[in-house]
Amino acid sequence: xxxxxxxxxxxxxxxxxxxxxxxxxxxxxxxxxxxxxxxxxxxxxxxxxxxxxxxxxxxxxxxxxxxxxxxxxxxxxxxxxxxxxxxxxxxxxxxxxxxxxxxxxxxxxxxxxxxxxxxxxxxxxxx
Amino acid sequence: xxxxxxxxxxxxxxxxxxxxxxxxxxxxxxxxxxxxxxxxxxxxxxxxxxxxxxxxxxxxxxxxxxxxxxxxxxxxxxxxxxxxxxxxxxxxxxxxxxxxxxxxxxxxxxxxxxxxxxxxxxxxxxxxxxxxxxxxxxxxxxxxxxxxxxxxxxxxxxxxxxxxxxxxxxxxxxxxxxxxxxxxxxxxxxxxxxxxxxxxxxxxxxxxxxxxxxxxxxxxxxxxxxxxxxxxxxxxxxxxxxxxxxxxxxxxxxxxxxxxxxxxxxxxxxxxxxxxxxxxxxxxxxxxxxxxxxxxxxxxxxxxxxxxxxxxxxxxxxxxxxxxxxxxxxxxxxxxxxxxxxxxxxxxxxxxxxxxxxxxxxxxxxxxxxxxxxxxxxxxxxxxxxxxxxxxxxxxxxxxxxxxxxxxxxx
Numbered sequence: 329x330x331x332x333x334x335x336x337x338x339x340x341x342x343x344x345x346x347x348x349x350x351x352x353x354x355x356x357x358x359x360x361x362x363x364x365x366x367x368x369x370x371x372x373x374x375x376x377x378x379x380x381x382x383x384x385x386x387x388x389x390x391x392x393x394x395x396x397x398x399x400x401x402x403x404x405x406x407x408x409x410x411x412x413x414x415x416x417x418x419x420x421x422x423x424x425x426x427x428x429x430x431x432x433x434x435x436x437x438x439x440x441x442x443x444x445x446x447x448x449x450x451x452x453x454x455x
Numbered sequence: 456x457x458x459x460x461x462x463x464x465x466x467x468x469x470x471x472x473x474x475x476x477x478x479x480x481x482x483x484x485x486x487x488x489x490x491x492x493x494x495x496x497x498x499x500x501x502x503x504x505x506x507x508x509x510x511x512x513x514x515x516x517x518x519x520x521x522x523x524x525x526x527x528x529x530x531x532x533x534x535x536x537x538x539x540x541x542x543x544x545x546x547x548x549x550x551x552x553x554x555x556x557x558x559x560x561x562x563x564x565x566x567x568x569x570x571x572x573x574x575x576x577x578x579x580x581x582x583x584x585x586x587x588x589x590x591x592x593x594x595x596x597x598x599x600x601x602x603x604x605x606x607x608x609x610x611x612x613x614x615x616x617x618x619x620x621x622x623x624x625x626x627x628x629x630x631x632x633x634x635x636x637x638x639x640x641x642x643x644x645x646x647x648x649x650x651x652x653x654x655x656x657x658x659x660x661x662x663x664x665x666x667x668x669x670x671x672x673x674x675x676x677x678x679x680x681x682x683x684x685x686x687x688x689x690x691x692x693x694x695x696x697x698x699x700x701x702x703x704x705x706x707x708x709x710x711x712x713x714x715x716x717x718x719x720x721x722x723x724x725x726x727x728x729x730x731x732x733x734x735x736x737x738x739x740x741x742x743x744x745x746x747x748x749x750x751x752x753x754x755x756x757x758x759x760x761x762x763x764x765x766x767x768x769x770x771x772x773x774x775x776x777x778x779x780x781x782x783x784x785x786x787x788x789x790x791x792x793x794x795x796x797x798x799x800x801x802x803x804x805x806x807x808x809x810x811x812x813x814x815x816x817x818x819x820x821x822x823x824x825x826x827x828x829x830x831x832x833x834x835x836x837x838x839x840x841x842x843x844x845x846x847x848x849x850x851x852x853x854x855x856x857x858x859x860x861x862x863x864x865x866x
Contacts, residue, residue: 430621
């Protein structure tokens with residue numbers, strides 16, 4: 329899956345007087361106290377609503393951080409290493425990209441989403 | 456002070472927030488609004504003494520600040536053509552009616568006190584944007600270097616812009632939570648003035664308590680229907696009324712039971728009591744009072760007693776019982792225990808206080824209260840130890856002096 333934006337969204341973005349903002353919503357899980365694992369149907373239903381209400385840009389769940397590979401090709405030789413770039417108790421478990429008019433709108437959605445996916449969320453604007 | 460200086464001081468107090476708020480709506484940028492408003496005031500400092508104070512200083516400042524803002528945008532536009540369109544849009548804006556401008560200040564307050572900003576950034580931003588305090592003034596008030604305070608304000612403004620924290624009233628559903636966020640900022644400013652921390656520092660900063668009261672008055676005027684805002688204002692006024700009686704000439708804290716009640720400020724007490732009576736009438740009509748209204752009612756009971764022996768402690772205890780329901784924090788439970796001691800005796804109170812140890816072990820008032828309740832012949836060593844812990848933890852110079860004297864008075 330790649331992170332591409334629906335072309336229709338770009339159209340609405342340039343047309344409206346009130347420009348939309350895009351927010352990256354990171355789903356944060358905890359190794360020692362993970363969120364419930366039965367949230368998939370609820371998340372799907374929530375995503376349907378995000379799409380219907382015009383907020384949805386992208387959503388995706390991630391594999392375990394152990395499955396990550398780091399590559400650094402800035403030097404003479406490329407270096408490939410196993411595992412995430414940052415080992416931590418808390419880790420990125422998935423992400424959303426939403427389009428919303430402002431932070432209050434994004435936070436209201438995030439409050440709901442946190443309950444739906446039973447995890448902590450970070451809301452961060454795209455530059 | 457001459458007339459022009461006087462007018463400028465008054466304008467700072469009365470017009471700053473209005474001008475910044477109006478410009479923020481017009482230009483959509485806190486940065487630009489702040490800079491243009493500061494420039495307009497700087498112009499007033501030069502022009503008013505020479506040309507005389509304009510008949511409507513607020514309007515003069517708004518017009519001047521608007522012009523400064525447009526000048527600034529024009530200068531930036533020469534570098535960035537895209538902004539030109541934005542300028543044309545705002546240039547064609549019709550003059551807004553007064554009602555909208557009133558709302559602007561509230562919008563600005565809710566933006567500066569947004570929960571997505573850290574508490575220290577909210578405080579700094581509120582004092583700058585609404586209070587009109589200069590960066591050095593805010594830095595001095597909070598005992599941080601000027602560039603630290605500058606960075607806080609810059610960071611807060613950058614986040615508002617980057618994350619697009621909106622410039623508008625919160626939705627009706629969010630309003631109660633957002634108002635209590637604003638009140639927490641104002642109360643923190645007041646408390647920092649009332650109980651200044653830091654050893655090398657005077658015990659009270661009257662300028663900060665005055666700023667907090669001024670800002671709370673403004674919020675109260677803008678949201679007259681909100682009982683908690685009125686409650687917080689009453690609480691501040693009744694607390695402030697005792698300010699001069701609270702610190703001895705030697706800079707030592709004087710507790711409530713030893714204060715010269717004749718030195719309390721009767722005008723502040725009268726205003727505070729009037730507000731509390733209004734809130735009591737609203738409560739009688741079915742409104743559920745929040746924590747600030749209950750705290751104000753407790754302060755009203757204390758300020759109604761001409762002598763500590765006249766204090767209606769059962770009324771104080773009844774109010775604390777109410778407060779525990781609204782705010783079940785251990786600090787409220789600790790303060791309630793002081794009223795319990797007066798009504799049911801120190802033994803009962805001590806049992807309550809001892810149960811709070813795990814949560815409040817690092818809080819000086821916990822140990823000070825325990826020490827007070829332990830002052831009996833057989834427990835004097837325990838009282839002494841508790842005073843010692845309280846002295847180690849207290850950050851306020853007047854409190855430390857008071858606690859030390861109390862400890863040294865033990866037999």
